[in-house]
Amino acid sequence: MKFATWNVNSLNVRLPHVLDWLRDSQPDVLCLQETKQEDVKFPYAELEAAGYHAIHIGQKTYNGVAILSRHPMTNIQRNIPNFEDDQQRVVAADINGIRIICAYIPNGQAVDSDKYHYKMRWLVALTEWLKTELVTHPKLMLLGDYNIAPEDRDCHDPSAWVGQILVSPAERNAFQNILGLGLHDSFRLFEQVDKSYSWWDYRMMGFRRNFGMRIDHILVSDALKSLCIKAHIDKAPRMLERPSDHTPVLLETA
DNA sequence: ATGGCTTATTGTATAAGA
Numbered sequence: 001m002k003f004a005t006w007n008v009n010s011l012n013v014r015l016p017h018v019l020d021w022l023r024d025s026q027p028d029v030l031c032l033q034e035t036k037q038e039d040v041k042f043p044y045a046e047l048e049a050a051g052y053h054a055i056h057i058g059q060k061t062y063n064g065v066a067i068l069s070r071h072p073m074t075n076i077q078r079n080i081p082n083f084e085d086d087q088q089r090v091v092a093a094d095i096n097g098i099r100i101i102c103a104y105i106p107n108g109q110a111v112d113s114d115k116y117h118y119k120m121r122w123l124v125a126l127t128e129w130l131k132t133e134l135v136t137h138p139k140l141m142l143l144g145d146y147n148i149a150p151e152d153r154d155c156h157d158p159s160a161w162v163g164q165i166l167v168s169p170a171e172r173n174a175f176q177n178i179l180g181l182g183l184h185d186s187f188r189l190f191e192q193v194d195k196s197y198s199w200w201d202y203r204m205m206g207f208r209r210n211f212g213m214r215i216d217h218i219l220v221s222d223a224l225k226s227l228c229i230k231a232h233i234d235k236a237p238r239m240l241e242r243p244s245d246h247t248p249v250l251l252e253t254a
Numbered sequence: 255a256t257g258g259c260t261t262a263t264t265g266t267a268t269a270a271g272a
Contacts, residue, residue, distance in 0.1 A: 009271085010261055034271085036262070061262050062270075107272055110256085115270095147272070166272065201272070202259035213272075245260075245272080 001028040001096065001253050005143035005216055006237075007104070007199075007246035011035040011064070014244055015043055017237055021248065022050050025234065028070050029095055030248075031102035031143040035064030042066070057088045065091045065102050065144070073100075083125040090126075092133075098224070099137035101130075103144035108165040116165065119147070123174040130181055138223040142183065145216050145246065148175045150185065154214035156195065166215055183219040186231045186251045198233055199246045207238055218251045227253040 004027045008014040011032060022030065035042065035058050042056045047068055057078040058064030065088065067073065073093035080090055092101040103126065108119040134140055148171045152158040161167045179185070187196075197212025206212065220228060230252040238247040 013261075034261095107270080109270080109272085164272090199272070204258060206259090215272080242260090 002250065003027060003029045003031075003100075003141060003143060003218060003253070004234075004248045004250045005031040005033070005102070005145070005218060006248040007033040007145040007216060007244060009034050009036070009244040009246065011043070011066070012037055012041065013242070015046065017240060017243070019046065019050055021234075021237055022052065022068070025248070025250075027250070029100060030068040031100070032066040032068065033064075033102070033104035033145045033246075034062075035066055036061060037064060055091055055093060057091050059088045063088045063104055065089060065104050067091055067093055067095075067100060067102050069093070069095050069100075071095050075099075080122075080125050080129050083122075083129070085122070085125075089122075094137070097139060099133060099140040101133070101140070101142045101144075103142060103146070105144065105146045105148070107147050108171070111163060111165055111168050119165075120170060120174065123171075123178075127174070127177050127181065130178065130183075134181060134221060138221060140183075140221040141224060141251075142178070142219040143217075143249075146175065147215055148172065149213045149215050150175050150217075153194070154197070156197065156211045156213065166213055178219065182222045184222075184225050186218045186220050186228050187214070187233075187249070189225070189228050190231050192232075196233055198249050200238065202245050216246055216249045218249060220251070224253065229254050
C-alpha cells in the first residue's frame with residue numbers, strides 16, 4: 001500500500017493540486033493538514049469522483065485535517081480523547097487493519113510563548129493517547145505535519161536555527177518520546193539523499209535555494225516496520241504555480 | 255534582517271504560519 005501526508009495550506013486553494021496529485025500518484029491513503037475550511041465546504045464530491053472516501057474535521061481559517069482513502073474507513077476518531085482542544089488537529093481511522101492517525105501538531109510560534117507551551121502540552125496528550133492506541137492497534141501509523149525537525153540533518157542551517165521552534169531541545173525530546181513508544185521514522189529506514197526536506201519558506205526563494213526543513217513525517221509501529229519497502233519525498237508539487245509551502249511525504253508497504 | 259511570502263478574514267490592515 002502507498003501512504004502519504006501533505007500539509008496543503010488551504011484545501012480551497014490547493015484542491016486542483018491535490019486532485020492532480022491523486023491521479024498521478026495513486027496513493028491508497030493521503031492525510032491532509034491545514035484544510036482551513038469548515039466541513040460544509042469540504043470537497044467530498046470531487047474526492048469521491050476521484051475514487052477516494054474522505055473524513056474531515058475542520059474549522060474556518062486555521063487548522064483542519066482529513067484522511068482520504070481508497071479503502072473503507074472504520075473506528076473513526078476526531079481529536080485526542082480526553083484533551084480539551086478547540087483547534088481541529090487530529091483525525092484517525094482503521095484502514096485495512098492499520099490504525100491511521102493524521103495529525104497537525106501545533107507550530108509553537110516562538111520558544112516559551114503561550115503557543116509553544118500549548119504545543120508541548122499537546123505533544124504530551126498525543127503521546128499518552130498513542131500509548132493506549134498501540135495496545136489495541138499494534139499496526140499503527142502516525143502521519144502528519146509534526147512541526148519538528150528531529151535532527152540537525154533535517155534543517156538546512158542548524159547553526160542559524162539554534163534555540164528556535166521546530167528544532168528546540170524540548171520539541172526534539174517530545175519527538176523522541178513518541179519514538180520511544182515503539183515507533184520509527186519511516187523516512188530514515190532507507191538511504192536518502194542529503195538535504196532532504198518537506199517544507200520551504202515562501203520567502204527568500206527558500207525552495208530554489210533548498211533552505212528547507214524536514215518536519216512532515218510518517219512514523220510506523222514495530223509491527224509495520226518490517227513491511228516498509230520505500231520512503232520518499234515528492235518535491236514536484238512544490239514546483240507548481242501557487243504551491244503549498246509543504247510537499248507530500250510518502251511511504252510504501254508490502 | 256523577528257522579515258523578505260501566502261492564506262484568510264463581516265478585510266481595505268491584521269494574524270498566523272514555520
